[in-house]
Amino acid sequence: MSINDRAYDVRGGTGLTSAIDDSSKTMSREELYRAPALDKGLDILELLASRSDALTRAEIVKELGRGASEIYRMLERLVARGYVYRSVEGDRFSLSMKLFVLGQHHPPLRRLTSRAAPMMDAFALEAGQSCHLVVRERDAAVVVANAAASGDWVFTVRVGTPIDLLATSSGQLFLAFQDHQSRSELVAHWRGTEREDAFRKLEPLLSDYHEAGYRIDKSQQIFGVSDISVPILSSEGHAIAILTCPYIQRMGEQPADMQRTLAMLQGVARELSV
Known part of the structure; x- marks a missing residue:
């Protein structure tokens, strides 16, 4: 048939x-x-x-x-x-890191931002300084939450702002606390470009930041601002997010000096670390 x-x-x-x-x-x-x-x-x-x-x-x-x-x-x-x-x-x-980014948009990221929001608000109130939360996105990063200091003169970085991994405090601290595979992927992606050269020049500093556990330096974007950045860590000790305070030195008495602000920011990061 x-x-x-x-x-x-x-x-x-x-x-x-x-x-x-x-x-x-x-x-x-x-x-x-x-x-x-x-x-x-x-x-x-x-x-x-x-x-x-x-x-x-x-x-x-x-x-x-x-x-x-x-x-x-x-x-x-x-x-x-x-x-x-x-x-x-x-x-x-x-x-690429796209699968990682998709995972970040899933409940774990929402849980992180919802947990972080009240702590960041409390920090901003006590320190008199703003802060923002940054997560990785492929070969860059992005601001996913912020908290503004109370007062008439404040500086904040809006949610959604792209963050360069090589030219910002948050980005460099991310690189300092990345696992070996993630860092290798970035270097492979940058191979043969100016960004690879910039990364190689940064490597000694990244080791210093990792050993110190934080980064404090003048902002590479805004004059008169010093960025204080601390990592939020996974159980393996790798950065899952970065908390940064763009510290502004005001005239007169400060609610908290830079070292006190760093200690407060580190306290928030420890609470949020896995």
């Missing part, structure tokens, strides 16, 4: 329909709901996540045992959507 005959018999009610229904019941749930394209994309992401070094397309094809053309199409889409970085030379691929 031909395929067409079978189709005709099904429509004619020969009983083949029930046979097909019975066979479908024996199929596993995994077989019934397969999504090959999605599987290929997830295979690539999981492979790149398991490697500290960037892989060539040929290496990915070999590791996954799939056709070169299907891997090419999937990689192009993952690069276009920002889940995978392509090297400057264009021949190597590594996992």
